[in-house]
Amino acid sequence: MENKNKIFALVDCNSFYASCERIFRPDLRDKPIAILSNNDGCIVAMTKEAKELGVTRGEPYFKIPADTRKKLTVFSSNYSMYGDISHRVMDILAEFSPESEIYSIDESFLDLTGMNIDLTEYGKEIRKKVKWSTGIPVSVGIGKTKTLAKLANHIAKKREKFNGVVDLSSDENIDKYLAMVKVSSIWGVGRKLSAKLERKNIITAKDLKYTSDGWIQRNLGGVTGMRTVWELRGISCIPLDTIPALNKGIVSSRSFGKSVETLSGLKEAVSSYISIGAKKLRKQKTAASALTVYIKTNRFKDEPQYNNSITYKTPYPTSSTIELTEYALNLLERIYKDGYKYKKAGIMLDGIVPNTAIQYSLFTPDKFNADVDIALDTVNKKWGRNALFTASSGINRKWSMRREFVSPRYTTNWNEILKIRI
Template sequence: MAAREPVFALIDCNSFYCSCERVWRPDLLRTPIVVLSNNDGCVISRTPEAKALGVKMGAPYFQIKNDLRRWGVVAFSSNYALYGDISQRVMTVIESLVPALEVYSIDEAFADLTGIAGAEPLGREIRRRVLQCTGIPVGVGIAGTKTLAKLANHAAKRWQKQTGGVVDIRDPERRDKLLRALDVGEVWGVGRKLQAHFEGMKIKTAWDLAQTDPWMLRKKFSVVVEKTARELRGTPCLQLDDPDPPKQEICCSRMFGQRLKAIEPIREAVASYTARASEKLRAQGSLCKRLRVSVRTGMFNPEEAKYANGVLCELPYPTDDVRMLTAAALAGLDRVFREGYNYSKAEILLLDLCQRGEYTADLFATTQPEASERVMSVLDEINAKWGRGTLRPGRVTSSPEWGMRRELMSQSFTTKMDQLWRVPSR
């Protein structure tokens, strides 16, 4: 029996962060919206209406603030808790409709539709069900390879009115027509530098790249570029990925909402970052043997004195206990902190991670007590049930003054009981 041809679908949320805001603000359905990065720095998401007005991705908010107000654009601070919760709901709906799913990012996922009759009708059903259950519009691209599915999804979003948000290019004629219509820069994995190299070789469209000798591309660039060209021709080189292996390092860092001179608020920030990093550590079932704590000032203001330093902190034994990790991080902070500077950022990096049972301790070495494991288990269970931060170390404050500047943030409609959506009674 001949092997079945693989079929992939890429489901991508449209202007995801902005769409999440619109779910709870239906009055903004036709209003241009942008969402800003940490500390309200720059634009990281735009609705089509905002794009039509000329708002550029990455534009600094302080430079375009007055223009946005004049154009009637509504700006929101990033609300990652809300976006993460809605993303999980979107992926749950998709997962219920397909045999296998690879979550590629917070707003997109690859699905394996191999062997399913009526892939395009299924794509339209996915789009309808996600919109009905979550309020998030998505585009669906269907093809015989992941790279082509990515291009099909781009076409579904670019020509949404004509396609209804679903494009199937398994037919070679439709595939080649689309490849000829798209610039090579639209191909998955082709950045600006690579695009410039391609254009110097007269490779200007996705079609040109598909027709280029893959072995030459491998020698001149890399095996990744070779696989991209083969996938554009319809030869599958990429499969749905297995679950990600445990990370070997875990980092948690943030810019402060304001410059900090005193050590005490920086200690609060370091404790908070360590608590978040330890949550990630326990979530993947790992233990940490050492950590690095670092601080720095702003690096771009010529009138400010500059300073950056970090230190490695050894732990007495591999642990996931937030109390021990925090104590080590704060001791490290005391070693690198210097008076007289305006600090802008702190970072916690957990290193030398291992899974339980993967290391052999010295016969007489101290190991993590069972009591610590029980305490951490209870901590995670309570926070999983009642929300992150319900139970936390005493040094971690709930509303710190040094926190990210998010003056335009919407409510946490799905993650905080006191911020649930209220419908006014008549």
């Protein structure tokens, strides 16, 4: 598992949802923006200007004081637009590396191993190209491990003097940077763990890097803790393409060993990714408000190329395997085209909210699906993971939702395309 000569970049979009809205509202550059959850309940994302006004993630909209609201521009979450723009950003990022891993709706790891180039310059080029082609600002962190690339990205975002690119891969003085980052901001270190570390006076990433293996093994739960510490030391333990869970968004995808040429083959793959993703949602007691399905052919083969993705906003947040499978298979049918050799398929769950924050409506999942999920989790725990298939049954149910502040679907609906007066 040890591999000392790797180089990874993590590219992360800055305030992604708000940046998407700004593409079509250039007048809101440098202005405070907040994005609201389904039914306009809570703040799910915001710009740094909004943060400075005291707006916080998860805060109910109605609780924001009136004078703050006056200064704030709010949007209902427009997941189909965010999904579409995410897909464009990811496509551009894929051009910069032979291997990439879409990590969440707005983050991608790139493998830059063995490239004999100035990596900081390369990072700047990535930023420029993404900004120019999509309008989205990104930050780039580079390191010898994924954990260090994440950490570099964190610094690039927090400190303006780096202009959005931090390369720790060749820096002799890397400890100086590790000392800038609190343990709670390290990839894979949760709130509970960071509290434990802080009690032991391990405050920064640098402190953790130099903590003894013995102590880590005894206190941080074996392999996972060790892996993080080794990664901080520059030893790559987490390869590209693993399937991580985050509360920000869940991605499940895989490159096929052999290309897949049939709809039924892709359905099988997508169904199994959904069962993995839905199970993760339930495990962390959350539900998703949007679902993206994507398929692509192999860019590096001289074959006909096709590459598409589609995002669906669910009528209510759900973690039901049955419901999500049904949506996903329908989405897949919409973008699938015959005659191509598919190399990769994936799903992305977004707009993830804690179960406790779900505002139940008329369309709350019925008890049957909840019972099925409990049975699924119990059976799967006992007998191992298996894929579930449901019959497809139309997702064009136009359930209306309250979305007062929604921006037009500029990029996915011709009737709402941006008009420019010349």
